Each structure stands twice: as C-alpha cells, then as structure tokens.
Amino acid sequence: MKNNNSMNAVFTAVVSVCIALLTAFIVGTISMVLIKGIPSFATSIQIKEIQFAIKLSLYTSVVSTLLCIILSLPIAYGMARLSFPGQKLVNSILEIPMALPPIVAGVALLILFGNSCFGNFLSGIGLDFVFTINGIILAQFFVNVPYMLRVLKTTIENIDPRLEFVARTLGCNKVQSFFKVTLPLAKNGLVAGIIITWARAIGEFGAALMLAGATRMRTETLPISLFLNMSTGDLELAMASATILIIISLVSLFVFQYFGGGTEHSRTGI
C-alpha cells in the first residue's frame, strides 16, 4: 500500500516535471527572440526592406491560401463523400507534400517549372515561376495545400451526409445542397483551415527559397529577410522579422484553437 502510494507520487512528479520543462523550454526560446526584437521593433518596422518583406509575405500568403481554398474545397468534398477505386492511394498522394521536406519540394518544383518542356511552355504564355513572386506563391501553395485538404476533409466527414440528402429531397441540386448545407456547417473547419494554411504560408522558407531564390527587395518575404539579415549579421532587422513571424504564429495558434478545426454543428444537435 505504502509502496503504491509512493509510486503514484513519483509518477505524478515525473509528469509534472516533464510538462514544466517543455513549457519553460518553449517560452524561453521564444522569449530570447522577443527580448532582442521588441525594443527595436518600432524602428525596424519603418525600414523599407522590412516593410517590403511584410507586404510581400502578406500578398503571397493571402493569394496562396485563396488558391488552397479554391482547390481544396471540391477535392476534400470528393474525398469525404465519394467512393472510387484507388481512393486510399489518391489520398496518400495528396498528402505527400506534407511529409516532404520543403526544400525537396522546392527542388522538385524548380525542376518541373524551370528549364523543362512544361516550364518553358508556361514561360511562353507569360507564366514565370522561377525566381519570381509567382514562384513564392506556388511554393507556398504546394507545401500547404495538404493541410487545408486534411482539415476540410475531416470537417466534411463529420457532417452527417443525410443532411445533404434531406436538402436534396427538399429540392436542392448537389451544388445547392453543398452551398446551403455543407459549407455553412463546415464554417469553423474552413476558418481553421484558412488560419493554419495562411500561418504556414507566411512562414514558408525552404521551398520558396529553392524556387524563387532569396533576392533582396524582390523575392524577400519575412523568412527570407530573416535568413538574409542573419547571413549578413544584421541582427536588428533579423530579430524584427523573427518577432513579426512569432506574433503571427501565436495569434494564428490561438485563433485555430478557438475555431478548433471542427464543424459548427457536426450532427443534428440531438
């Protein structure tokens, strides 16, 4: 009995210490950047290079997130609702970019959109992706689309398909039942998907570096700015970029946790 009590106490102590240590480690690491970045934040943010990086990051991340939504909604719906041969394989393929190191994804994109038949064809019709802003958007899209897909697919799977069917019996065609029933019920999941995709897009570095390069005031997003300024020893600017990225991550995390990645009403409320 006494032995059991002491075992329980030791177990609780070990669990508590683990929680405390990891929490302290994360807070400590982030604080180090914030301590260095916050004092000079107000002045750094007025520097043109940082302003350019913020604007470019916002622009590319918003466009790539929009592309993720437009493509993920029908695909997630199809993967959640349809049944077809090879579905598991297709699902695994769609998730590959999530498992791939971003830098490898960047190399793969560079080969496809660079000096290949396909890349040359796109270039011929005015779509250049190598060392351009388009390249940043493409890299962000490729790396992040599986995250949006996964959140939306799980969300739609949790919506009772009979609700759509009832809507059909009430006169909706498939498109109407999707927009009038499924999409409103997937609202929270969609918002969570947008937040996570956008936050990842704004922080995307590896794939964008490979495809779009790291050129000051041209393809300089916040992570690239951090990389360039660290390389040249300009710590003040590097910390300003890092601080902005940390703030974006923290806000995104809280918003994501609030919306929870689920459905507003996954069942009929009974």
Place this chain on the structure above:
Amino acid sequence: MLKMEKVYKQLGDFQLKNLSLEINNGEYFVILGPTGTGKTVVLETIAGMYYPEQGRILFKDHNLLSLYPEHREIGFVYQDYALFPHLTVKENIVFGAKIKKIPVNEIQSKLEQMIQLLGIEQLLNRYPSTLSGGEQQRTALARALIVSPKILLLDEPLSALDPRSKEKFQQELKKIHQTLKTTTVHVTHDFNEAMYLADRIGVMYDGKLIQVGTPEEIFYRPQTDFVAKFVGIENIFEGHVNEDEVSLAEGVSLLASARSKGKVKVVVRPEEVVVSKDLIDGKFQNKFEGKVLDVINHGVIYKLIIDIGVPLICSLNSQAVHEMSISVGDNLWVGFKSSSVHLIEKCAV
C-alpha cells in the same frame, strides 16, 4: 400508386431482395420489422439516396429511378429528424419552399398552415439543438410537408419520443394524414404504432417483405412463424393436422379448420383464451383442464401459463385474477373457439 417492382439493392453485406410492393394513392402504409432488416433502405431507395441494381420504382406510372431526388416530390423525415442545425426552426421549415422559389406570400401562408397543423408557433426562432424530441419531430414534419410532397416517407419518426409524447404524436400523425391525404410510407419496429396508424402493413425481415395486409390480417392471420412472433403471439405450437383436428401433443388436439394435412404451426392469441375455475360452457369448441405453472404480473394485465399438455399462455385482467384468486398450482379450465386457432401451413422464416 407507388409501385416497387423486384427492387434489388446490395449495400455491403445487406441486400434488398427483389422487393415488390404496391401502395395506393393516399394510403398510409407501414413497413414493420425488427432493426437491421432494411426498412430505412427501402425509404432511401424510394427517395433516391440509393439506386437499385435491379427493378423499377414507379409513381403514377412515372419511373422514379430516372429522376434525381430533388425531382421526385418526396418528403423525408428521419428517425433523428436531421434538421439543419445552422438554421432556425422557421428557416428549416421554409427551406424547401425557398429552394423551389415559391412566392413569398405563398410561403407565408403555407408556413401558417404548418404552424396551425403542428402547433409550433412558439418554436420558430429557436435552433434545433434547443428543441425537445417532440419539437424536432414537428419541425421535421413541417419542413417535409410545406413543399406539398406527393409521397411522405417517415423513418421511425416516433422512436425517439417518450411513451406519452409518442401516443399523442401518433394521434397527430393520423389527423395530419386524414387532413392532407398524402401517400405515406412509415417504417417502424413498433407493432402497436403500426396497428394504430396503418391502412396496410408490410412486415419485413432480412431484406424481404414477408407479408402484406391490413392490420387485422397481420394481427389475426399471420402467414409465417416470424410474423406471428413479431406481432406478439406467444402461443405458437408445432402441430399435425388429421381431418378437422390438429394434434399438438399426445392427448392434446384442437378443433380448427385446416385446408391441408400434415405439419403446421398452430397459433392461439392469449387474449382469446377464456379461463374459469369451472368447466366452460358449450360455445367453445376447444376446452382443456390444466395446472397453473406461472402467474406473471404486467400491471393491468396478468399472464397465466397453464399446462394443458403444452404450456398455454392466457391473458387476464388483474381484476379477474384477483376475483378468482388464481395462484401457481391451481387447476383451471381454459377454452377458446376453433376460429381462434390460426394455422400457419407453410412454415417459412
């Protein structure tokens, strides 16, 4: 007329096995059967959720299978009502009318008709998650009825209600059907519900329709062992027909009108057996003396198990049991008419 012709549908391990059924216009048809027997699949196939591999579904001679669900003019109420949780009760109800682009003033008058029919005025601005089972039920029914469906499909609509609400809603369903005369297919596993509501009942088991008939036919003349058990008949015996007599065991023969000879199942409804302390008079062709094996109290009704050579179950009201002071071990006389003996000559299922 709604007509299903040899409809075959495979869903995983389950099959609807060449189901044929005819439902008259304006009829209230109840599909009765135990859980997992395919009742909901029948409704979902009529409504268009599933497309059968074989067979046809016709309504007024139009092939429903060539139509999408939205063109079949069907109202569907699920067991858990499947209300749209993001819409208020009012928005739920007018959903179909808006989709069908019914003029606003007509929607308003239809809504008022539904409010009157179902008494849901106070619920209109509430969300489904705040409603009780009965309130959700009314909302789902109003949502289905507002578009004036040609066929109303009800999937165990009363199963989630408490007994009192259930009884009340049964009466309301009957009243609504009498008012609107919509052809209705209602599935349930509750025989009493079916008896009360149905013009005709179809008993289903394992993807097949076993017997179709009026409630009285199903209740008094079950065609199979399964139907007899499902409608609550407890006295089912193996028997052998010899001339006008059916032998149940050595020394136990009943008078019954049999059409053929050989093995049969013999069905006697417990409530048609008369019990007495003394020898019963001549109007009962079947009379036996037996010992009481058990007295089971079901509140108002008591069940007696009396050994007459086979264990015969009789239903008696509590007053009769107390007046006769019946207890286990007593010797009693039982009697029933030959018309109360029903023979199942084909022992299927």
